[in-house]
Each structure stands twice: as C-alpha cells, then as structure tokens.
C-alpha cells in the first residue's frame with residue numbers, strides 16, 4: 001500500500017542519526033555476520049566504503065542505483081543498505097516470485113508495520129493475518145461494482161465545482177496542488193461521507209496533513225522515536241479517532257443509515273468479520289485513514305503526470321479530447337446531464353494514456369516484503385530468510401533492451417503500446433513465470449495477493465476528472481517537464497508543476 005522508498009529520504013537530523021546507527025550496524029555486521037550462503041544472489045556494492053557507500057548512493061538516487069545493479073548482475077541481486085540485505089527482483093520473470101508467494105513466506109506486515117501508529121492498533125498490517133485479509137476484503141468490496149457507479153457523478157460534480165471556483169481564464173496554476181486539493185475533496189465525498197464533506201472537511205484534511213508529516217525516514221527504523229513529528233502524529237491520530245467514533249456511533253444509532261448512506265464509511269460501519277462480529281469504531285477510523293494514505297498521493301500524483309504528459313503530446317491529447325467530447329455529446333443527445341460510469345469506463349484512449357503514465361511514472365517505485373520461514377527460490381538463487389525483497393515498477397517498466405525487456409523504447413510516451421494488436425503488457429519475455437502462471441509485465445498497481453484494492457476507483461476517478469477538465473479547459477505547458485522526485489515516499493514531480501489554463505470555447 002505504501003512505498004518504502006523513505007529509506008532514501010534523509011533530512012539532516014535523520015542523516016546524523018543514520019550515520020551513527022549505520023556505524024554501529026557496520027560494526028555489528030562485520031562482527032556477527034557469518035557471510036551469505038553460496039547460493040544467495042550476488043551482492044552489489046558501490047563506493048569505497050562497504051555498506052555505508054552503498055547506502056549513501058541509495059540515499060542519493062535509489063532508482064538509478066537499482067538500475068545500475070541490474071546492468072551489472074541482471075534480474076536478481078542483493079545490496080546491503082543500512083545493515084539490511086535487500087534483494088531486487090527486476091523484470092517479469094524475477095518479480096513473478098515476489099507476487100506469487102503468500103504472506104507466510106513473503107511478509108508485507110513485517111516491512112510496513114511501522115505504519116501502525118498512523119493506522120492504529122489491530123488495523124491492516126498490525127492485525128492477525130485472517131483479520132487483515134477480512135479488512136482488505138471490506139476495502140475491496142467498498143470500491144467496486146455498484147459503488148463505483150455511484151461515485152462517478154459525485155466525482156464529476158466535485159471536479160466541475162473545483163475548476164469553476166479555483167481556475168481562472170488565462171492564469172497559471174500549479175497542477176499538482178490543484179490535483180491534491182481536488183482528489184481529497186472527491187475522496188471525502190465518496191469515501192468519508194456527507195458529514196465529513198459538508199461540515200468536517202477542513203478539520204479532517206488538516207489532521208491528514210499532520211499524520212502525513214508524522215511519517216519521517218526515522219519512523220521506518222524507529223516508529224516510536226521520541227521526536228516532535230511523532231508526538232504530533234499521535235495527537236492527530238487521536239483527533240481523527242474522536243471524529244470517526246462520533247460518526248460511527250451516530251450512524252449505528254440510526255436504523256435507516258444503511259439505506260441512507262452509500263459511502264465507504266457506511267460499508268465499514270456495516271461490515272462483519274467471518275465470526276459475525278462487527279467492526280469497532282477504532283477499526284472503522286483506522287481503515288478510513290489507511291484508505292486515505294493509499295489513495296491520496298498516488299491518485300493526485302498520477303492525475304498530475306497524466307495531464308502534464310497530455311499537454312506535451314499533441315497527438316495523444318487530440319485523440320483523448322475527441323473521445324471525451326464524443327462522450328459528452330452522446331450524453332447530451334440522450335438528454336442526460338450526469339456523466340455516468342459506463343461512459344467514463346469506455347474512454348479507451350484516455351485509459352491507455354493513464355496506463356502509460358503509470359508505466360513511466362509509477363508513484364510507488366519500490367514494493368517490499370520480508371523473506372520468512374524458508375529461503376525464496378529465484379532461478380538458481382536462494383534468497384536468504386531475513387532479506388527484504390523488492391519489486392520495482394519504476395525500474396522494471398523501463399528495462400533496457402535485453403532478455404527482461406517487455407516495453408520497447410521504454411522511455412518514450414507511447415500509449416498505443418497497450419492497444420489491441422500490440423499489447424506489450426501481455427507479451428514477452430516468455431509469457432510464463434517460474435510459477436507457471438502468466439507473468440505480470442505491468443506492475444503500476446502491484447500484483448498478486450496484495451495488488452491495489454483501489455485500482456478501479458483510481459482509474460475512474462482520474463478519467464472522470466480529466467473528462468471535465470478537457471471539456472472545459474485548454475491546458476498549456478509552462479517550463480520544462482519536471483522529473484520524478486525519488487527522494488519522496490510517494491514519488492511525484494520534483495519541482496512545481498505550472499500550467500496555463502484557458503477556458504475552452506467549444507465549436
């Protein structure tokens with residue numbers, strides 16, 4: 001759900017702590033380590049200082065370092081970063097192992113449990129495995145089928161109101177800022193419900209920000225370290241708990257609420273575990289927080305890159321605009337005014353651009369699990385227990401020509417690679433992973449047991465927002481295309497994202 005690339009996001013205070021801890025770890029490693037088994041993947045080291053040298057390079061630009069490691073050792077190799085052995089599984093054949101093994105042997109909770117102070121005790125990564133999978137099922141159920149149909153008109157209305165209120169003809173706006181504001185509005189309407197959207201929105205948005213600021217690089221190693229950011233995070237979590245407890249109590253006291261409310265909050269209020277017990281108020285709050293963390297930055301960043309890429313690729317822009325205009329025209333011809341799920345879902349050109357955006361700029365650049373119980377067999381190697389294994393959408397989607405490449409000219413924006421007839425995401429290298437199942441080439445939404453539960457929601461959300469934007473606005477790029485900021489937890493543009501917006505006069 002989260003990208004753990006915070007390892008590289010080191011501020012000065014944390015950097016000092018990191019160097020001291022690294023020195024202690026280095027001594028411990030050198031003293032205690034009996035070396036790796038001979039069938040472990042090869043170790044990639046850089047710089048003159050073993051362990052610390054690699055860590056410093058990783059902190060600078062993890063994606064570049066991981067890609068260099070691929071050039072030297074191929075699709076499976078290890079690095080020691082900050083005393084932790086990390087094994088990279090790059091390209092479809094290698095990362096197939098990552099996505100096909102279950103939680104007993106590749107643990108997600110072990111690497112993401114530092115989020116417990118944010119999500120809450122007993123929520124997702126802190127819950128026993130059966131409870132965690134029930135909670136994930138509640139999330140999945142809330143974000144598909146009929147629910148999605150209901151959410152589309154709500155998202156469209158939020159987008160129309162937002163652009164009307166905040167964008168002025170001829171002005172330069174910061175696209176990423178706009179998308180972040182709009183996405184949290186749509187999330188509050190669809191997920192958190194009318195009470196939050198209408199009366200508590202500012203409060204919830206500011207608590208979310210405090211929680212977000214409370215995740216520092218140090219939190220990954222020491223989530224309860226006594227630092228101001230953690231104290232404020234804990235206070236913010238308690239504030240969020242109070243808000244949602246009251247909401248849940250009110251809804252549970254109202255016998256008509258299940259019929260009255262159609263948001264994700266109500267789904268969580270009504271959800272029951274297999275033993276028949278209901279979710280607690282604390283769990284409902286934790287699940288809402290988890291959803292916000294999973295969906296807010298990922299969606300706002302992807303919608304930003306998508307718009308930036310369209311504004312710089314006239315042919316794709318023209319094709320998407322034609323398709324979007326046709327959808328609105330067909331709606332008008334039927335006398336309708338609300339763009340519906342079916343029309344948004346059918347926007348194929350836009351869908352391909354969305355996928356191509358995620359292929360080039362996945363916001364979660366490295367996904368992690370810990371090897372538990374028995375070594376993980378990957379080709380001729382056995383990845384030792386205790387290693388963290390990493391699948392990287394960012395690196396795997398852009399592998400150079402060679403045995404693991406699936407996307408041709410990988411640095412080029414080419415949405416048609418997903419078109420029938422080409423479908424690079426379904427193709428090479430062999431079509432089969434080691435497990436004998438089809439390999440997954442495109443991993444922007446992850447894969448296997450823990451693939452994104454919000455994929456469909458994220459897709460229709462981005463497409464609905466773009467449908468409104470392209471109907472009403474001309475967008476013109478300002479300045480050079482930003483680069484990804486790989487020092488961020490969820491990777492977005494490294495600088496501001498100005499675009500000039502002009503009201504569109506439709507012919």
Ligand code: HEM
Nearest residue numbers: 001294295298299302364367444445446450452453454458
């Ligand atoms: C473009 C937007 C999004 C992208 C690129 C994205 C990407 C991902 C990825 C790569 C994972 C797998 C993480 C891993 O394997 O460690 C994931 C998991 C998850 N995502 Fe998303 N996501 C997006 C939007 C959303 C939204 C909007 C929601 C919900 C509102 C959501 C809910 C989840 C959940 C609950 C999981 C955890 C699944 C599990 O661990 O079983 N995501 N997402």
